[in-house]
Amino acid sequence: MGTTAVERPAATATTPLRRRRVGGLVALVVILVITAAVSLAVGARALSPAEVWHGLFAAADSDQRLTEIRLIVQTVRVPRTVLAIVAGIALGVGGALIQGYTRNPVADTGLLGVNSGASFTVVSVIALFGLSNPFQYVWFAFLGAGAAGVVVFGLASIGRGAGNPLTLALAGQGVTVFLAAMTTAVALSDRKSLNALRFWNAGSLAGVGFDVIWPVTAFIAVGLVLALATLPAVNLLNLGEDVARGLGVNIAWSRTVGIAAITLLAGAATAACGPIAFLGLMVAHVARYLTGPDYRWLVPYAGLLGAVVLLVCDIVGRLVVRPGELDAGVLVALLGAPFFAALVWRGKFKNA
């Protein structure tokens, strides 16, 4: 796509815009770093910045208190923060991308039944094969997430109903209700899977070790590369299929790559931390407000915003119901659903 960039006389007018966009991106990264630092310090046991620094970088030493701090930071806070950033980026990028491909403002990985698909497969394999380690059933969650997403996406994009927000939302809702009932049926017959399900379902970032985080990160990295590669094509697709075809986009190919990227991103994030709905939807709309409709900028913004929002929700969740925790997924839904309602109310989702 690089060769199509024609030097225009108006280039001087776009330079401030570009500068502003880069500035926004830098600002987001700074916010993310600050939030991550806060996330390392806040929790059931609050740590000072010096203690966090020590916990991160100091060598082992005999002081009992410092050893304890190192243990907290390195085995609890760091994995959790890393997972929030990785999953947040994945869900943010996935949400922006799915809205771009469906040209549908209500598209969201949670609303599309990805979450319930993952729940269903997790419960089924626990009941069938007696898996107990999250590292084992994570892969099945991934499978279920992908399958459900493709089904809903396919249902909503065939025929003339394609691009209608209502059709997509209802297809997602229908598949979710169906899978939820099936999940409950399996879970009721098997207490062990019921127990695993209810924690996984809340969308928690806690208690996931690096043994799960690294493979998931690898999947997400592949998804991100695919996503970034298709962004120019997404821009053209949003001009309409005919125009895009006329401008030389291979529509079937770029759709396939896009769906693969979305499934990788959403599936991996869901597999690692459970169903988190509305995050992608929310940040995609905020990102569009900040950058305008150019997906080459919108998607990175959405990714960073996703990481920030998920981290903030996780931090807030640790603080509000002490000594317990409110899981990040629950908090994101409590925040995201009113946001969604406000968008509906302001008429942002006019029938396409």
Place this chain on the structure above:
Amino acid sequence: MIGTDVKPSVAPGVRLGGVSFVWRPWLAFVTCLLAAAAFLVFCLSIGVGDFPIGLPRVIATILGRGEHVDEFVVMDLRMPRALAGLVVGIALGVSGAITQSIARNPLASPDTLGITWGAGAVAVFGVTVSGGAAAAAVDSVGLSAAALAGGLCTGLLVYFLAWRRGIDGFRLILIGISVSAVMEAITTWLLATADIRDVAQAQAWLVGSLDNRSWDEVRVALWGTLVLLAVVTCVAFQFKPMHLGDDIAAGLGVRYSAVRAVLLLCAVLLAGLAVSAAGPVAFVALVAPQVAMRLARCPTPPMTASGLVGALLLTGSDLVARTALPVSVPVGVVTAAIGGPFLVHLLVRANRR
């Protein structure tokens, strides 16, 4: 339009005193047939069990001419469950017919309007949380009544949030979905923090089941449904012109805002009653009006037939769940298994048009 022939209406109008209606023989026939089928399945469902009773004996017992031992089994043990299936099915069917007509969308149902999730969240709260003023309040009124209140409040919340210079079906559904998501999040959190024994009970409630119904629970649902159906019947004659659009309806003398509010309230209450009696049984409210519409060959969901299809569907599913499957599952699983593919079918059809 001068000079063109006006095509006479196929269905003749009938006037009886102050009441006039359109006589549709096919609709009447289908409705009678559905009523008969629902009654048959109802009797079958009473007859099947550890102590099987033949169909003639069941009917005789219901009519009050049965043997003493049959009377105990039929009236005390099995009647509440069968009646609950019938009442809940009718309530869900009518509720679905109203919401689909108001939203002018074949996919709208109490499930998408947040009513079932609201009731579910309150019920799960009642099961899992003990201690505190709110839990004491739930305990004092009972789980069913609390769930009813939860469903009603959620329904009203959706209605008011979706109100913006009138109600638009599109906005109603999307707001309903978002409110459902909030309720779902609350439910999930309650389940994650609760004791595992309570969780199993709450999950069983959440999938929708007719097991272990007592006369007390059924009586509330029965009388409530009857009263609401009477209200719906009184208002429904104003409802027909609303399918032509708000402006035409207003021109024909329908106070559409008031009618819509009353009907929607009835739909929410019916769904709330149904959920409080049997839990959120999935898809009945969605499927029943659509099936009734196709059977009766009507352009809009017919109320009576929708209720009867709902009753037939729920009682039939319960029968299947109890007898045909190797393990006994809650009825909600069976209706979900029927409803899911049906929804897919509806979506594919809607997209083809």
